[in-house]
Amino acid sequence: MSHSETRASHIVIVGSGFTGMVCALDLLKAGYRVTLLEAGREPGGLTSGQNFGDFTWDRFYHCILTSDASLLSLLDELGLSNKLRWTATEVGFFSHGKLYKLTSPLDLLHFPLLSLLDKLRLGLGTLYISHLSNGRKLEEIPLGPWTQRIFGKKVYTEMWEPLFRCKLGEMRHSASAAFLWGTIRRLYSTRENGPQKQEKLGYVAGGYTTVFKNLYASITARGGEIMTSTPVTSVASLANGSGQSGRVRITSANKQIDCDGAIITAPNRAILGFLQTDDVTYTENLSRVQYLGLICVVLVLKKPLSEFYVTNITEESPFTGIIEMTNLISTVDETAGHHLVYLPRYTQFDDPLFSADEDSVWATFEPALKHMHPSLEDADISRRFVFRERSVQPVPTLGYSRIAPPAATPLAGVYVANTAQIINNTLNNNAMTEIAHAASRRLMQDIPPTLPATANSSQADSILVTLSEQQIAFAGGGRS
Ligand SMILES: Cc1cc2nc3c(=O)[nH]c(=O)nc-3n(C[C@H](O)[C@H](O)[C@H](O)COP(=O)(O)OP(=O)(O)OC[C@H]3O[C@@H](n4cnc5c(N)ncnc54)[C@H](O)[C@@H]3O)c2cc1C
Known part of the structure; x- marks a missing residue:
């Protein structure tokens, strides 16, 4: 073997949700060898079909x-x-027992629950926030008092406070003003850009399943490997004195891979369970990020519920809002004529509904939905589903930037690209695309796409060991 021979650096990506797949594509395009390890049975994570x-x-x-x-x-x-579809959507608002349309400034003008002065304050306050450029400063300011200062007591108690209660639960008290800034900025961003210069929302025909099919095809066509049902239980550095040529050892239930680097896309709670580091400041910061969990009832209906894509709710309700997907996507092309409604409940990690049976979850949601939509009858519901995830939405608490994980970890060659890195913005895949690109770029600065193929390159390249039964007994589970 000549000294000029090289081999592709081998990078393992933990998690094959949207972010892991984008990182994989970035690295494969740059000439790295990539293996994705996914705890679930299929790639997709929160975007799975x-x-x-x-x-x-x-x-x-x-x-x-x-x-x-x-x-x-x-x-x-x-x-x-060519598979992108754009639709103008309507927004509803359920307040004091009634459903209102609140899509346009004209709708706001007709909205009976606020005086003209309050409406003016709502409009001007929103405009003011959308023009603030520095979200970092707002991270130091508690959300509630700041919102009340800008919008006045009436608008705050009628609209914002109930919305914050809905979206953040008890965590609204620890959230910063950057939460509202990020939400309004994201919504306002659509007014300035885009193909139609109109407020339209988009989707890919076939949904994220189509996106994942294409990601999967692009990754495997470039030689990327995706191993599902493989929860990672340990990520450790081999850099110092272990005698191994690979720098990072990844262990999962029945596999061990020594590789040149890794990108972790799992939520912080999972990282805390498997990253082998003594850096207490780092792990404390990981654990200080608070996540909201999600319990989501999904209904397949025989008839539409409303004309609204999103209905915001400003009264006590077991769910946070109503998303009637089929007011965005085509019932003809996408849902075989069915109507699809999501009832999300953003909630704390220890919400008893996480362990309740599905009928009990529905029994909690049903009266409120029928109160909001009295014409809905049991016979209108074709099918009902409940999906639950405990670590979904990192809460932008005071001074959030100081605890958000950077791309680099204390372990050489190990990087993080996860949703906790979204700073002052809502959870969204545009931000995750940028976070994935940033982590890939950071890795590329430290680890070249190819390394010399040394005599022991077969070990350096990757070692895949099937562990014994006793070792498997130590393996934990992936996502919590
Ligand atoms: C209700 C809801 C609505 C949303 N709406 C929108 C929207 O309208 N627009 C938008 O752009 N975005 C939206 N999002 C956000 C979007 O879904 C996320 O940005 C995206 O799914 C995040 O992908 P990810 O790969 O970072 O995380 P995840 O999807 O959480 O992927 C992480 C992966 O890591 C795996 N994993 C965890 N632990 C381990 C382990 N130990 N070993 C191996 N694998 C492990 C998990 O199984 C998972 O597959 C929404 C999200 C939710 C929940």
């Missing part, structure tokens, strides 16, 4: 904004631009 009977759609609701430039560019690269 669900068979709803006659059709498949996303397990959780997703839409694309015209301003999602990084995501749209990725979709274009995947050959999906």
Whole structure:
């Protein structure tokens, strides 16, 4: 073997949700060898698809904004631009027992629950926030008092406070003003950009299942490997004195891979369970990020519920809002004529509904939905599903930037690209595309795409060992 021979650096990616797949594509395009290890039975994570009977759609609701430039560019690269569909959608507002349309400034003008002065304050306050450029400063300011200062007591108690209670639960008290800033900025961003210069929301025909099919095809065509049902239980550095040539050892239930680097895309709680580091500051920061969990009832209906894609709710309700997906996506092309409704409940990790049976969850949700939509009858519901995830939405608490994990970890060659890195923005795949690109770039600065093929390159390249039964007994489970 000549000294000029090289081999591709081998990078393992932990998690094959959207972020892991984008990292994989970045690295494969740059000439790395990539293996994805996924705890679940299929790639997809929070964007995975669900068979709803006659059709498949996303397990959780997703839409694309015209301003999602990084995501749209990725979709274009995947050959999906011609599968993008854009729809003008309506927004509803359920307050004091009544459902109102609140899509346009004209709707706001007719909205009976606020005086003209309050409406003016709502409009001007929103405009003011949308023009603030520095979200970092807002991270130091508690959300509630700041919102009340800007909008006044009436608008705050009638609209914002109940919305915060809905979206953040008890965590609204620890959230910073950057939460509202990020939400309003994302919504306003669609007004300035986009193909139609109109407020339309988008989706890919077939949903994220289509996106994943194309990601999967692009990754495997470039030689990337995806191993599912493989929860990682340990990520350790081999850099110092272990005598191994690979720098990082990844252990899962029945595999051990020594590789040149890794990108972890799992949530912080999972990372805390497997990253082998003594850096207490680092692990404390990981554990200080608070996540909201999600319990989501999904209904397949025989008739539409409303004209609204999103209905915000400002009274006590077991769910946070109503997302009627089929007011965005075509019932003809996508859902075989069915109507698809999501009832999300963003909630704390220890919510008893996480362990309740599905009928009990529905029994908690049903009266409120029928109160909001009295014409809904049991016979209108074809199928019902409940999806639950404990670590979904990192809460932008005071000073959040100081605890958000950086791309680099204390372990040489190990990087993180996860949702906790979204700073002052809502959870969305445009941000995750950028976070994935940033982590890939950071890794590329430290680890070249090819390394010399040394005499022991067969070990350095990767060692795949099937562990004995006793070792398997130590293996934990992936996502919690
Ligand atoms: C209700 C809801 C609505 C949303 N709406 C929108 C929207 O309208 N627009 C938008 O752009 N985005 C939306 N999002 C956000 C979008 O779904 C996320 O940005 C995206 O799914 C995050 O992907 P990820 O890969 O970072 O994380 P995840 O999808 O959580 O992927 C992490 C992966 O890591 C795996 N994993 C965890 N632990 C281990 C382990 N130990 N070993 C191996 N694998 C492991 C998990 O199984 C998972 O597959 C929404 C999300 C939700 C929940």
